[in-house]
Amino acid sequence: MPNTQTPYDPVDTEALRxxxxxxxxxxxLRIVDLVDTIRTRLCEPEGIRDDLLQLHGTAHTVLNGASLVSGAANxxxxxQAESILEELEDLIRVLQHAVHVLRPLELLRPSDDA
Incomplete structure (x- = not known):
């Protein structure tokens, strides 16, 4: 199958069509918005990063007998683990959707015989 030259690189003509x-x-652009949401949820105060640190403290106390590092009211x-797992699973679904949306662009890879 022939290739088509674009301003960036050659692509497969049939896939382009x-x-x-x-x-x-x-x-x-919708994926960009989703990534921004994910970034905020991962890194901002009260984000998953902080949740994981709190979970570590709790797990370290319960599993390793360490001193109590956060209040027992938490x-x-x-x-904590279930909440984080649910959040991570949601993020995985969002990222899997992004992969699904972008995957067709791989079809543009030019054929070697052109």
């Missing part, structure tokens, strides 16, 4: 008819580039070990 198909994607021009079916791929919505606005989806990439959620229990299992509740």
């Amino acid at each position: 198909c994607l021009r008819d079916s791929f919505d580039t606005r989806e990439i 959620p229990g070990l299992v509740e």
